[in-house]
Amino acid sequence: ATFIHPYNNYYIIAGQATAAKELLEDISDLDIVMAPVGGGGLLSGTALSVRYSDSSAEVYGAEPKLVDDAYRSLKSGKIESNDRIDTIADGLRTMLGEKTFDIIQKHVHEILTVEEEYIIQAMRLIWERMKIIAEPSGAVPLAAVLQYPDVFKGKKIGLIISGGNVDLQALPF
Known part of the structure; x- marks a missing residue:
């Protein structure tokens, strides 16, 4: 058996880059493209798609304030870990990998941290208005x-909204 890292792998990053590639093919004049960041695979892929396209968009990452290792890593210049993992956005609890961190350092304009209440508001808005799980x-x-x-x-903003793994019993609304 061969271990393939779920995000700190160039092939995985390239695969995840296709989400932003498709977005930019549909809407090429975006000012900002933003993706969530945990381990950094999706954000790295997004950054590379924007970088190697005709787009002049800036790339932003977004992560929960409770697990803000990517934000802190960009500020310190080295990979930081999280002491806490108690966020509703459990898919973003992982820390950056060496490959993803390198790409993010070079190609991501900024990482924003968000409070839990805004994550819940956003999730509800997506469910109720967009009818997307x-x-x-x-x-x-x-x-x-x-x-x-x-x-x-x-x-003009393009958002990468990914993942539909939801425990309906744990929904906060």
């Missing part, structure tokens, strides 16, 4: 837009 981790980019409206005012 999105797990809390996938709702984090929209949570960033809700929490930081001034950052995005007047901007």
Whole structure:
């Protein structure tokens, strides 16, 4: 058997890059493309898709404030870990890998941290208005837009909303 890392692997990153590639093929004039960040595979792929496209969009990452290792890693210049893991966005509890961190350092404009209440609001909005079943981790980019409206005012934004793994019994609404 061969172990394939779930996010710190160039083939996985390339595969996850296709989400942003498809987004940019449909809407090429975005100002910002934002993806959630846990281990960094999806955000790294998003950053590479934007970098190697004709787009001039800036790439943002979004993560829960309770597990803000990617934010802290960009600030410190080294991979940071999390002491806590108690966020509703459980898919983002993992820390960055060496490969993903390198790509994120080079190609991501900023990582925003979001409060739990905004993650819940975003998830509910996605479910009720868009009729999309999105797990809390996938709702984090929209949570960033809700929490930081001034950052995005007047901007054309593309959000990567990923994942549908939801325990219906654990929903906060």
